[in-house]
Amino acid sequence: MDLPVCHLVHWDDIDRWADALAGKISAAGRSPETIVGLTRGGWVPSRLLADRLGVKHLAALRAQHWGVTATQTGKAEITEKLTSPVDGRSVLVVDDITDTGESLRLAVEHVRATGPRQVESAAFLHITHSKYVPTYYAEEVPKERWAWFIFPWNYWEDIRTLSAKALPEGKDSAGVRQLLLEQAKIAVPEADVRQALAPPANRS
Numbered sequence: 001m002d003l004p005v006c007h008l009v010h011w012d013d014i015d016r017w018a019d020a021l022a023g024k025i026s027a028a029g030r031s032p033e034t035i036v037g038l039t040r041g042g043w044v045p046s047r048l049l050a051d052r053l054g055v056k057h058l059a060a061l062r063a064q065h066w067g068v069t070a071t072q073t074g075k076a077e078i079t080e081k082l083t084s085p086v087d088g089r090s091v092l093v094v095d096d097i098t099d100t101g102e103s104l105r106l107a108v109e110h111v112r113a114t115g116p117r118q119v120e121s122a123a124f125l126h127i128t129h130s131k132y133v134p135t136y137y138a139e140e141v142p143k144e145r146w147a148w149f150i151f152p153w154n155y156w157e158d159i160r161t162l163s164a165k166a167l168p169e170g171k172d173s174a175g176v177r178q179l180l181l182e183q184a185k186i187a188v189p190e191a192d193v194r195q196a197l198a199p200p201a202n203r204s
């Protein structure tokens with residue numbers, strides 16, 4: 001059993017990336033009329049950017065590519081359409097990270113086909129092997145430093161998946177915690193591992 005190398009993202013990283021991204025968009029002279037957040041990773045980044053850029057109109061779109069933590073499900077596809085029309089508007093499509101870049105590329109194409117005046121894209125993190133490069137990104141991650149980024153909005157989902165994967169070898173919460181440290185390179189409190197391994201009905 002091999003766990004992917006992970007990186008725990010904290011809220012101050014998120015704040016820094018949101019500031020950096022909003023700064024780049026403003027410096028480019030852009031003020032989008034609508035922000036489209038990709039479900040689910042792009043929701044919090046979209047809301048934070050909307051606040052910083054003073055955008056009142058938010059929409060959602062679901063592009064799916066990755067299933068459970070660090071496992072690709074195959075080809076990206078739009079599984080939930082745009083929640084509100086954007087024809088004639090200037091639109092910014094937002095996601096948390098471009099890894100293969102397939103989700104954002106597909107989402108931008110989908111939005112463009114609905115007739116907006118202009119479409120640009122943004123992501124907090126951009127991994128250099130991504131085939132699609134967002135118009136704006138806060139930080140570039142060299143492909144040699146690929147990791148599974150555990151964003152605060154995905155913390156429990158990721159810790160649950162990783163802990164369940166490590167359990168047969170780790171045997172108990174202390175063993176799982178140790179495997180998370182050695183293989184995934186993340187220090188997770190044992191209480192969180194215990195909570196992640198508890199059946200839903202027993203979670204506090």
Ligand code: AMP
Nearest residue numbers: 041066098099100101102103147148149
């Ligand atoms: P992709 O289409 O490969 O660019 O990625 C689609 C979505 O999967 C992203 O918006 C993230 O929510 C998630 N994802 C992909 N790669 C990573 C990663 N290395 N770390 C955390 N989340 C990821």
